[in-house]
Amino acid sequence: MNIRRFTLTQRVFHALMAFCFMAQSITGLARLYAENAWGARLAALFGGQEGVLAAHKAGGIVMVVLLLAHVVHVLVTSPRGLIPGPDSMMPRIRDVSDFFKHVGWMLGMNKHPSLDRFAYWEKFDYWAVFWGVAIIGGSGLLLVDPVASARYVPGWWLNIALALHHDEAFLAMGYIFLIHFTVAHLRRSRFPMDMAMVDGCIPMEEVRLERGDWEARLEAPGGAGACTARMAPAGRSLALIAGWAVVLCGWLLAFWALGEVFRHGL
Amino acid sequence: MRVRTIALLVLGLALTAPPWAWSQGEYSSRRTGYQPYEASSGQYDDTEVLPRQRQSEFQRLGPGTVQGPQSQSRARNRMFLADSHAGIPYYRFKKCEDCHAGAARNSHAEHAGITCRQCHGPEPVASVNHFFSRLNPARKHAYVCAKCHEGAGASFATFVVHQPAPLSEEAAKEFRALSWVSWGMSALLLGVFLLFVPHTALWLLREYRERSRKGGQP
Numbered sequence: 001m002n003i004r005r006f007t008l009t010q011r012v013f014h015a016l017m018a019f020c021f022m023a024q025s026i027t028g029l030a031r032l033y034a035e036n037a038w039g040a041r042l043a044a045l046f047g048g049q050e051g052v053l054a055a056h057k058a059g060g061i062v063m064v065v066l067l068l069a070h071v072v073h074v075l076v077t078s079p080r081g082l083i084p085g086p087d088s089m090m091p092r093i094r095d096v097s098d099f100f101k102h103v104g105w106m107l108g109m110n111k112h113p114s115l116d117r118f119a120y121w122e123k124f125d126y127w128a129v130f131w132g133v134a135i136i137g138g139s140g141l142l143l144v145d146p147v148a149s150a151r152y153v154p155g156w157w158l159n160i161a162l163a164l165h166h167d168e169a170f171l172a173m174g175y176i177f178l179i180h181f182t183v184a185h186l187r188r189s190r191f192p193m194d195m196a197m198v199d200g201c202i203p204m205e206e207v208r209l210e211r212g213d214w215e216a217r218l219e220a221p222g223g224a225g226a227c228t229a230r231m232a233p234a235g236r237s238l239a240l241i242a243g244w245a246v247v248l249c250g251w252l253l254a255f256w257a258l259g260e261v262f263r264h265g266l
Numbered sequence: 267m268r269v270r271t272i273a274l275l276v277l278g279l280a281l282t283a284p285p286w287a288w289s290q291g292e293y294s295s296r297r298t299g300y301q302p303y304e305a306s307s308g309q310y311d312d313t314e315v316l317p318r319q320r321q322s323e324f325q326r327l328g329p330g331t332v333q334g335p336q337s338q339s340r341a342r343n344r345m346f347l348a349d350s351h352a353g354i355p356y357y358r359f360k361k362c363e364d365c366h367a368g369a370a371r372n373s374h375a376e377h378a379g380i381t382c383r384q385c386h387g388p389e390p391v392a393s394v395n396h397f398f399s400r401l402n403p404a405r406k407h408a409y410v411c412a413k414c415h416e417g418a419g420a421s422f423a424t425f426v427v428h429q430p431a432p433l434s435e436e437a438a439k440e441f442r443a444l445s446w447v448s449w450g451m452s453a454l455l456l457g458v459f460l461l462f463v464p465h466t467a468l469w470l471l472r473e474y475r476e477r478s479r480k481g482g483q484p
Contacts, residue, residue: 151419171455
C-alpha cells in the first residue's frame with residue numbers, strides 16, 4: 001500500500017526548480033570560471049559569454065517567479081499550512097528533539113525516532129530555498145541591469161550583491177549536490193532514487209519504519225487516503241534516468257568547482 | 267565722544283563682517299573659496315569634486331598598492347596630483363602592476379580584459395581626486411563607466427572596481443559592509459556544512475550497516 005505524500009503541483013514545482021537550478025549552476029559556473037578551459041567549454045554550449053549571461057538572467061527570473069508562484073499557491077490552496085502542526089512545513093520545537101534523536105540513532109545510542117510527516121531535514125531543505133532565493137534572487141535582480149539598479153541604490157551595493165550572489169551560490173550548490181543528492185539518492189533505503197517526488201506516493205512500509213507519528217494519524221479516521229494512481233513503470237524509469245542525469249551533472253560540476261576552489265580559493 | 271563711538275562701530279563692523287572678496291570669488295565651500303594656490307598646494311576646494319556624501323567612501327588606490335607613509339601631507343599625497351606618478355624614479359621603465367599589484371587583479375581586467383589605460387587614461391595619469399582627472403567622481407560615470415555601461419550615473423560609478431578581497435583585513439578597514447556580509451555568509455556556509463556533512467555521512471553509514479544486519483529496515 002502507498003500513501004499520498006506530494007500533490008502533482010508540488011511535484012511539478014520541484015521538477016521545474018530542479019531544472020532551473022541545474023541551468024543556473026551550469027551558466028553561473030561558466031561565468032565564474034570564464035577564463036578556464038572548462039568554463040569556456042560550458043559557455044560554448046550557450047554560444048559564448050553573452051549567451052550564458054542571457055540564459056543565467058532568464059533562468060534566475062524564472063526561479064524567482066517559481067518561488068513566488070509557490071507562495072501564492074500555498075496561500076490559496078492550503079493557508080492552514082502556515083500554522084505549525086503535524087502536516088505543516090513550519091518548524092516546531094519537536095524538530096530539534098527529532099534531530100538529536102535521529103543523530104542518536106545514527107550513532108547507535110537509541111532507537112529510530114518516530115518522525116511525523118515532514119522531518120527536520122525536509123523542513124530545512126524547504127526553507128533553505130526561501131532564504132536561498134531571497135539572497136541569491138535579490139542580489140541577482142540587482143545585477144540583471146546594474147546601471148538601472150544604481151539609480152535606486154548606491155553603486156557600491158553591487159559589490160555586496162556580487163559577493164552575496166557568489167557565496168550563496170556555493171552554499172546552495174554545495175548543499176544540493178553533496179547533501180540533498182546523497183539523502184535523496186544514495187541512502188540505502190532510497191537508492192537509486194526516492195520516488196516520492198516523482199509519483200507523489202510513499203510506501204506504507206517506509207512510513208511505518210521512519211514516520212510512526214504520521215502512521216498513527218493515518219490510521220485515525222479522516223487521515224490521508226491511499227495513493228492509488230502510481231506512475232506507470234515506463235514513466236518511473238524515465239524519471240529515474242532524468243533524476244540521475246541531474247545528479248551526475250551536479251556531481252560533475254561539484255567536482256570541477258571544488259577543484260577550482262582548492263586551487264584558487266573561494 | 268560721538269566720533270569715537272562711530273570709529274569703534276566702524277572698526278567693529280570691519281572686523282566682524284565677512285571680507286568683501288568672499289562675495290566676488292567662486293565660492294561654494296564652507297571652508298575657503300577657489301584659490302589660485304590650490305594647484306601647487308594640493309588643497310582642492312570642495313567645488314572640484316562631488317559633495318562628500320555623494321562620493322564613494324572607499325580608498326581608490328586599489329588593494330596591494332605600494333604607498334609611502336600615511337603621514338604624507340595632502341599636498342604630497344598622490345591621490346591629489348595632476349601627474350600622480352610625478353617624481354617616481356625610473357617610472358618610464360615600470361609597469362602598472364609593478365606597484366599596483368593588487369589593483370591589477372580586478373573583475374574588469376580578469377573577466378573583460380580591460381587594461382589600466384582604458385580607465386585611467388594616457389600619461390600623465392592624473393590622480394583620481396585631481397580636478398582634471400577623468401576618474402574624478404564628478405565626471406567618472408560619464409567619462410569612464412559610460413564608455414561601456416551606457417547610461418551610467420554617479421551612483422553607478424561608486425561601484426568599487428578595485429575591491430579588496432572580501433575576507434581580508436583590508437576589506438575590514440576600507441569596505442566594512444562587504445567585509446561583514448562576506449564573513450556572515452562564510453559563517454553560514456561553514457555552519458551548514460559542518461552540521462550537514464557529518465550528519466549525512468553518519469546517516470549513510472548507519473543505513474548501510476542497518477540494512478546489512480536486519481535486511482530491510484532503516
